[in-house]
Amino acid sequence: FIRDTPGVIGFAGTKDKPIPMRQSEVDNMLAQMKEREEKVKPKVSFEVGETVKVADGPFQNQNGIVEEIDP
Template identity: 50%
Template sequence: MDEKRSLGQWFVVQTLSGQENKVRDSIQRQVQLGDAVGVYEAYIPTEKVSEVRQGKKTTTTRKHFPGYILVRMDLYDPQTNIINEDAWYFIRNVQGVIGFIGGGNTPMPLSESEVNDLFRQTHEEEAIKPKISFEIGETVRICDGAFENFEGAIQEIDNERGKLKLMVSIFGRSTPVELEFWQVDREL
């Protein structure tokens, strides 16, 4: 971790629903201008998910914690442990911010292990996750490919490759079929 990244502690800030990007951008802009005393960075933990919409596979970005952002800042003076009023009011006065999470008027910073877990989850080079998670034994309908409109029971799930192995009844015989997550729909 570089020296600049080690400044401050991470705090969770609640925002108005749907205003996370706007709040993050506003904070980042003020940090770049040098107006944000004791505030270093704002971050939104996200992940990429895939789903089928109107018969087409789409990839979207989903927020881990909708309505919340993380802010790295010096909220407390290191010697006196008293709240840094400039940093406190700067964040509280950003349009779209509701307040800090944890501890009422004395917010608790995230622990180092919590921060490491969050960044590990969002920075790992992993396959795009499916928006829907499946369970073994669940019955699904195939919505794409040669077996379109057939139903099958899930036998195996390969989250890393984004594939399912289904047992499909074809001409009265159970046949294993391997499909991608986006090629099936949950039965309703």
């Protein structure tokens, strides 16, 4: 189950006996993940309620109103 998680490449320790991580190691990993998430957030250049024109896809050149932003 865990090995099928995207980004998981293995366990710390031997193949048959994983070892627990120190809390400081867990905290360091979580901090690095949070930094990456903050860097990946896209910049949204419109607001809820704003009229926009669709640039591509099946609704190309159609106008629409932004109802929700889910970054």
